[in-house]
Amino acid sequence: MLSQAPLNADLHVVNAQVLYDGVVEAVRDVSFSVDAGRIVCLLGANGAGKSTLLKAISGILGPEKGALTKGSITFAGKGLTALSSDGIVRKGIVQVPEGRRLFVNLTVEENLLMGGFTVRAAERAVRLESVYSLFPDLTDHRHRVAGYLSGGQQQMVAIGRALMSSPSLLMLDEPSLGLAPKIVEQIFAAISSLRDSGDIAILLVEQNARLALTISDYGYVLERGRVVFDGDAATLLGSPEIQEFYLGLDQSAGRKSLRDVKHYRRRKRWLA
Numbered sequence: 001m002l003s004q005a006p007l008n009a010d011l012h013v014v015n016a017q018v019l020y021d022g023v024v025e026a027v028r029d030v031s032f033s034v035d036a037g038r039i040v041c042l043l044g045a046n047g048a049g050k051s052t053l054l055k056a057i058s059g060i061l062g063p064e065k066g067a068l069t070k071g072s073i074t075f076a077g078k079g080l081t082a083l084s085s086d087g088i089v090r091k092g093i094v095q096v097p098e099g100r101r102l103f104v105n106l107t108v109e110e111n112l113l114m115g116g117f118t119v120r121a122a123e124r125a126v127r128l129e130s131v132y133s134l135f136p137d138l139t140d141h142r143h144r145v146a147g148y149l150s151g152g153q154q155q156m157v158a159i160g161r162a163l164m165s166s167p168s169l170l171m172l173d174e175p176s177l178g179l180a181p182k183i184v185e186q187i188f189a190a191i192s193s194l195r196d197s198g199d200i201a202i203l204l205v206e207q208n209a210r211l212a213l214t215i216s217d218y219g220y221v222l223e224r225g226r227v228v229f230d231g232d233a234a235t236l237l238g239s240p241e242i243q244e245f246y247l248g249l250d251q252s253a254g255r256k257s258l259r260d261v262k263h264y265r266r267r268k269r270w271l272a
C-alpha cells in the first residue's frame, strides 16, 4: 500500500547492524520504513532485536554499550546517527519505553508537562487538552500522583507524555504489556485514532502479534536480529506461517523459529 505522506516525512532504516559490547550482534542487515499516517509493527519473540531497533532510532544505545555499526537511519531525509538523543527528540521522534518509566512521585499533569519541554507554553496547553481528550480517563486524575494510578492509566500517561512534544514519529515499545484486555482495547483504539489523524507515523513493537496486526498497516517479523517476513498487516494476519508460529493457532509441533516452520511445511508437502 502506498503512503499518502510527503516523500521526505519518513523514517528509513537501511541495512542496520547493531552490536553490543562490540561483539553481540543484536540486529543484522535490517531495513524498514515508516510513513506518516501509518502504523508499522515490529514483531518477534524475546530477544529478536525489536527494542534494540527502537533504541538505535532514539539514539540511546550508548549507555548500554551498543552501537549502530553498519547501515543508516534517516528521518525526513536527514541522518539521525550523528545526533544526541535530545537532538532526535527535537527532530520529532519520541519513544514510549517498555515499562512506561513515569515519574511516580509527580502528578499526572506534571508527568505530561515534562513531555512538553520542547514546545512553547501556549502550545503546551493545547497539547495537554488534546491528551485529555484522547484519554478522557486521565482528566479526573490530573492532580493525582502517577504512582497510584492503574497500569492502564499509567500507560495512557506515558503515551500522553510522548504526545506532548507533537512528535512526527511515535515509537511504542510493548504498550499492551501486563494490561487487561479491555484497557488494551482502549489504548489500541487511541493509537489507531492517532494514525487516522494522518500527520504522525507510528512504529509499534509488540509481542502480541495478532493485536498489533489488527491496528497496523504493515508489519515486519524479526527473528534473531533479522527480518524474516514482512507484508501488509492483512496479509500477515492471513499467512499460515505467521498464524501457526506467532498467533498460536497450531501449537502441535513445538517448532522453534519461522525458518523451522517453513522447512516443516516443505517437508510436509514433500512427504504428502
Ligand SMILES: Nc1ncnc2c1ncn2[C@@H]1O[C@H](COP(=O)(O)OP(=O)(O)OP(=O)(O)O)[C@@H](O)[C@H]1O
Pocket: 020, 021, 024, 025, 026, 044, 045, 046, 047, 048, 049, 050, 051, 052, 053, 064, 065, 207
Ligand atoms: N544491553 C545489552 N547488552 C548486551 N546484549 C543485549 C543488550 N540488550 C539486548 N541485548 C541482546 O540483544 C538481542 C536483542 O535484544 P532486544 O531486547 O532488542 O530484543 P527484543 O526483540 O526487544 O526482545 P524483548 O521482547 O524480550 O525485549 C538479545 O540477544 C539480547 O540478549
